[in-house]
Amino acid sequence: MPEPHLRAADADRAAAVTRLDQGLTDGRLTLAEYEDRAARAHTARTYGELAELTADLPRPADRPRPVARAVYGGPWHGAWGHDLRAAWAGWATTAVVVVAVWLVSVVATGDLRYPWPVWVVGPWAVALVARTIGARRRGQPGT
Template identity: 75%
Template sequence: MPEPHLRAADADRAAVVTRLDESLADGRLTLAEYEDRSARAHTARTYGELAELTADLPHPARPAPHPAAAAAYGGAWHGAWGNDLRAAWTSWLVTGVIVVGIWLVSMLGSGDLVYPWPVWVVGPWGVVLLARTLGERRGGRRPAA
């Protein structure tokens, strides 16, 4: 952990709360201890205040990989947002097939060219998914060999 007097970020506080969650689940903390420590973690200002909350807890045997590294090495489908991109793309595709099917049926039923409204359903969603996928593939750094 960096120098104790330096200011902690939201991500640092969240990491400590996650470690406290794991310690509660492992039986290392009572519920009262967990509640006290997690409340203090949310209000901590410095790294030193955060370090006090986990000083008596053992370090994890194997640290969890950084989300960007997990995206780069654990497969491009699992990324920094913790969501499964494969499921997101599958949902997008299924929704696209359904709305295009509805559009085609309505166009064939009316006999006229109907405004292609499905682009407003699948278009923006697809752009966001594409940006997210490309960002996660490019975001990871390779560890030193």
């Protein structure tokens, strides 16, 4: 950070408020603390004033990994920050439900000609297969 006596710009004040936002989101600040600090950040004139407001908050590089990422970010962790195992589980659950509905309608009507569940789960399966293959090509271990 530049010298504390130098004047801060609007972008510096916005960056400080962003850190305060994250502190509130992480549960490091109460709502009252956040409101007070954010108001002071908007009126801060120097880097030193901004530094005081965020001194007790971890810098973005120091922040621990989010719990969801730490727990689920294993070898099945796929593209766009999503968990491939959860994506496949969602697909399988949906497939079971729509096939069950279709089977009930087949039993009720006796008409097997139109297997409509393929239009629900088919394109989704193609997208998941492509995503899984993409994760393997990127070299994510265990995918």
